[in-house]
Amino acid sequence: MIFQSFYANSFYLFGILAQTNCKMNTNRPRRNRKSAAIRDMVAETALTVNDLIYPLFITEKENEQTAIPSLPNICRLGKNDLLREVETALQLGIHTFVLFPAVEESKKDRFATYSYASDNFYLNYARSLKEAFPQIVLMSDVAMDPYSSDGHDGLVENGEILNDQTLPILAKMSLAQAQAGYDILGPSDMMDGRVGYIRQALDKEGYTDVSIMSYTAKYASAFYGPFRDALESAPKSGDKKTYQMNPANKRDALIEAELDAAEGADFLMVKPALAYLDIIHLLKEKTNLPITAYNVSGEYAMIHAAAQKGWLDYDSVMMETLLSIKRAGADAILTYFAKDCAAILK
Numbered sequence: 001m002i003f004q005s006f007y008a009n010s011f012y013l014f015g016i017l018a019q020t021n022c023k024m025n026t027n028r029p030r031r032n033r034k035s036a037a038i039r040d041m042v043a044e045t046a047l048t049v050n051d052l053i054y055p056l057f058i059t060e061k062e063n064e065q066t067a068i069p070s071l072p073n074i075c076r077l078g079k080n081d082l083l084r085e086v087e088t089a090l091q092l093g094i095h096t097f098v099l100f101p102a103v104e105e106s107k108k109d110r111f112a113t114y115s116y117a118s119d120n121f122y123l124n125y126a127r128s129l130k131e132a133f134p135q136i137v138l139m140s141d142v143a144m145d146p147y148s149s150d151g152h153d154g155l156v157e158n159g160e161i162l163n164d165q166t167l168p169i170l171a172k173m174s175l176a177q178a179q180a181g182y183d184i185l186g187p188s189d190m191m192d193g194r195v196g197y198i199r200q201a202l203d204k205e206g207y208t209d210v211s212i213m214s215y216t217a218k219y220a221s222a223f224y225g226p227f228r229d230a231l232e233s234a235p236k237s238g239d240k241k242t243y244q245m246n247p248a249n250k251r252d253a254l255i256e257a258e259l260d261a262a263e264g265a266d267f268l269m270v271k272p273a274l275a276y277l278d279i280i281h282l283l284k285e286k287t288n289l290p291i292t293a294y295n296v297s298g299e300y301a302m303i304h305a306a307a308q309k310g311w312l313d314y315d316s317v318m319m320e321t322l323l324s325i326k327r328a329g330a331d332a333i334l335t336y337f338a339k340d341c342a343a344i345l346k
């Protein structure tokens with residue numbers, strides 16, 4: 001009885017194998033990979049220089065390129081170096097830039113008042129850049145942290161980050177940036193209702209053409225470490241978990257996306273990118289605004305560190321990383337790799 005069923009089973013198995021064999025002979029996916037030309041022809045995703053947004057750190061100190069140890073090849077740039085860097089990037093075909101200010105500790109206060117001061121270098125540099133290169137797209141960062149003595153994105157009181165009291169400060173900062181010539185404002189603070197609040201403030205003053213790229217799904221991530229080194233902007237106490245999103249959550253991203261779209265955002269951003277490819281994909285599928293991804297400082301630092309050790313090939317891993325972010329659904333990518341990537345694409 002047992003013997004019989006053994007035979008019966010093995011005949012059955014053989015039948016299946018024979019069938020799959022036969023199928024394997026007609027369907028050979030490898031045919032579409034047999035040459036570079038065919039692989040390119042059937043490629044579903046292509047990275048182009050138009051996808052790239054180049055983040056730049058700026059400092060008030062003129063003619064002093066300050067290196068950032070945890071961000072290899074990235075420097076804090078004074079005005080002249082910034083102008084030169086943008087010119088170099090333009091020659092590589094990059095035309096969109098986002099600026100982040102490294103502000104002296106003495107200029108920081110609880111209310112981030114320097115963020116909208118008329119002599120603020122963040123605003124002056126933008127004016128100079130737009131004057132020198134009117135064709136560029138210039139994006140800002142809207143959040144209190146680079147200007148805040150507490151190092152938080154919102155106003156701190158008794159250890160709490162106040163939401164509604166932060167909004168007018170963000171609106172003042174946004175208006176100052178719009179006046180200075182920034183084309184796209186990037187609220188990265190994660191306060192509730194800030195996109196709508198900023199949109200209304202802009203429209204009231206006639207800045208209806210200034211865009212908002214909202215940091216929609218910004219996670220409370222450890223991958224921002226090198227960025228905080230660059231700006232010396234780490235929180236003086238506590239962490240950002242009461243406003244930035246919990247890495248465990250996906251549906252939260254949909255709630256944020258719905259709100260941002262309703263409040264008037266022009267682009268939705270997911271940040272970080274690599275550990276959150278599923279979120280990029282989700283927003284691309286479920287929403288209709290362009291999706292940008294922020295390939296953050298820690299993601300950049302990791303690849304550099306491994307490449308320095310000779311453990312990974314820098315160019316290949318960088319290109320594969322950026323392509324995967326695009327494949328997940330990003331329409332544009334903010335990345336410290338922008339120049340290196342553009343050079344390879346060229």
Ligand code: PBG
Nearest residue numbers: 143145188223224227296297298
């Ligand atoms: C701050 C801001 C951060 C980044 C962009 N804007 C850091 C933070 O939230 O602490 C991180 C970008 C990066 O890591 O490259 N509003």
